[in-house]
Structure formats: C-alpha cells, structure tokens
Amino acid sequence: MSVPESLNPSLVVPCLPRTVALLMSELVASEPLMARLNQLFGSDPGLAAMLLQRANDTRHGACREVAGVPQALALLPVAALRELVAAAPVGTAGRSVYGMDLPQFWRYSLNTARLARSLAGIAFLNPLAAYTAGLLHAVGELVIHRCEGERIDSLNARRGPFSLRRCELERQEFGYCYAQVSAGLAKRWRLPQVLVETLCYQADPLDNESYEPLASVLHLAVWRARAREARLSERELAVTYPDEVGVTLGLDIDTVLQQDPINWKPHCDDE
Known part of the structure; x- marks a missing residue:
C-alpha cells in the first residue's frame, strides 16, 4: 500500500x-x-x-x-x-508534470469526484468521503509521470493516462499502478484509513478481503469518467461496464449513466 x-x-x-x-x-x-x-x-x-x-x-x-x-x-x-x-504550487499546462496534460487531469478529476459523490448517495454511503476519493484518486499518476521519465512516453503512446486499462498496463510495465501510489500518498498525508483503502483498491475493489464499498463506488465513477474521456459509444459502454462491481452496490449500468454530472467539465474542443 x-x-x-x-x-x-x-x-x-x-x-x-x-x-x-x-x-x-x-x-x-x-x-x-x-x-x-x-x-x-x-x-x-x-x-x-x-x-x-x-x-x-x-x-x-x-x-x-x-x-x-x-x-x-x-x-x-x-x-x-x-x-x-x-504556498500553493501553481501548475502550468505544459511544464509542471512531464508528459501530463494538466488541464485534462484537473477536469477529469473533478468529473470523477462529482460522479463518486452521486453514486455514494444512491448506495447510502458517505458522499463526502466519496467526493474526496474521486478528486484525489489519480494523484499517483502525477508521481509516475514525474519519476518514470521516458518509460512513460512508451506507455502513453499505447494508452493515454486516463484510459480504462491504465492500471493494468502500468502493472505490466512498472510492477505497480497509480492506485497504489495514490493510496501511499493519502497515507503519507495522514488521511482517514477509509480513503487510503478506497484509493488502494479502486481498480480491483473485490480483491480486498475486508471489502470497502467506497472502492466499488470509486471504481464505477472512474469507469464512467474515463469512458467519457474516450468518448465511448453506447455499445462500448455496455461492453466495458464492470457488472460484477455494480452488483455489489445494486447499481446497473442505466443507474450509473443517469448520474452523469449536470455540468460535465468540458473537453477543450467542446468549449
């Protein structure tokens, strides 16, 4: 962790x-x-x-x-x-984090937080913790981009930082993924244990023996936000929906899709 x-x-x-x-x-x-x-x-x-x-x-x-x-x-x-x-470090679009589009990172993180909060409310879980988890879930990606140098270029060329398979590919390439790093940072920041576990198991929420349901909420929110970044079609949404995770919360794909934020943070080319 x-x-x-x-x-x-x-x-x-x-x-x-x-x-x-x-x-x-x-x-x-x-x-x-x-x-x-x-x-x-x-x-x-x-x-x-x-x-x-x-x-x-x-x-x-x-x-x-x-x-x-x-x-x-x-x-x-x-x-x-x-x-x-x-004392806040101000980011810039092109220089703050090697290989990372920061405006996309900020937009995507906020969209995920909004989705996680909405889904947590339906599942009768803590919407405040869910929102925080959604907002911080990808900070580990910034660490990886800063520390892996040219290796990150090869990975980004195959799949972007916010693709649905990102955790899987990072494990294959580096032996760890952004979820573990995000959890490690949360622990270092002394954030509540529920947030640390939610971040750690966000990619595989059913692999945690103690099972933290907020990890399943975050998993679904991440799926939806990344699906939007990829502009998936209705068929692609149906094929990629994590049914097993949804079942644990009693949430089917239609329910998840209905929780789209009222105001998605727009893609640059949507503005």
Missing part, C-alpha cells in the same frame, strides 16, 4: 492557477464566504490535498479524522487558509 521505493515519496500536486487566484481574492475578506471556499477548495485536487493534510495534522487536535473539504474548513482558522493558499 506504500509508495514504491523507486519513486520519490514526496509530491507537490500542481494547483489550477485560476482557482488559486480566486481563493486569494476571497480570503482577503475578514470573513470569507464558507460556501465559496468549499466550492473552490473542492474543485482542485492539489488544494484539497493540501487542505486535508493540514486538517489531519495532529497539531490541530481534530477529534476525528477529516475526510472532506467542509470538515477541514470548519476546523482551520482563516489565517491558516491564507498561508496554505499563498
């Missing part, structure tokens, strides 16, 4: 420049709007990771593990939020 030793164990997740700018503007006020802060922190994997890591730091004395952005915002003072945003 830990980050493989061959990888750099530290990771600064690049943040969306526009979101950082909007947060800095909002935090100038003596009493920032919590709803606005929740929206902005919850739309960016890097900012959410920084916020949750800070909130789960033992120095803040949280009485329970913090699994979502609203909980973290309620715990941390405004001064700490200002400090956090001021």
